[in-house]
Amino acid sequence: MQQATVDLWELFLSAFISSTIAPGGSEAVLAYMASTGSYRIENLIVAATVGNTLGAMTTWGLGMLAARKYPVATLLSAEKQKALVTVKTRGLWTLFFSWLPVVGDALCFAGGWLRLPLFSAFLIIMFGKLCRYLVIAWLFI
Template sequence: MPFESWGLIGLFASAFISSTVAPGGSEAVLAYLVSRHGHSVLELVAIASVGNTLGALTTWWLGQWGAQKYPAESLVKDRQRSLQTIRRWGAWALLLSWLPLIGDGLCFAAGWLRLSFLASLTAIFFGKVLRYIAVAYVFV
């Protein structure tokens, strides 16, 4: 595997991890790779967006799984606010899934409330793409 591929794998892994409940720094990895000019910006944004979307969908799935096991009253207070936001705005709220801490709660709540997978995927993906385009633009 060429050395350059490790950067892409690292970007994907960082993006995936940072979109779950674990902290990560995918924006820093993307900024570094964009500034090196070793890959196309479109390729880097696509890899980061897909990795981050898959991480968010993992959190969405955990919400669905959790809804089967535990009543809504057992959720911690920040998840209760996320549930209210998703109930009010539906999948549109997932455009903000890129926000640190808040986005994880929104994805979890969307899964908990069994929002449409396709609507959730679409909103999450577009929110992530727009964020990574903005980050890449700053470092091109």
């Protein structure tokens, strides 16, 4: 496998992990890779966007599963309870902001908890993440 392909998979994994279980630096990885000029920008943006979106949808799915078993007050941290209220009152388009640090994961979890429409949630989350990665790539090319 070519090194460029391996590097894109590493960016994908960094973006996925950054949007699920651990804080990560997919933005820094993308910025570095874009600044080297060694990669097609389109490939970098696609790898980062797809990885981060799938990670966010994993968090959305965890929210949906958690809602089946646990009441809000016993499971959710104050941050996630606040995100739940925000998504409930402001609607599906709040998921566009899933790219934001700290609150983004909570918004995705809340979207799943509230059982927002899967396909619509996916598209809105992906659009927000794509916009973020486009800006980062543009800043560092």
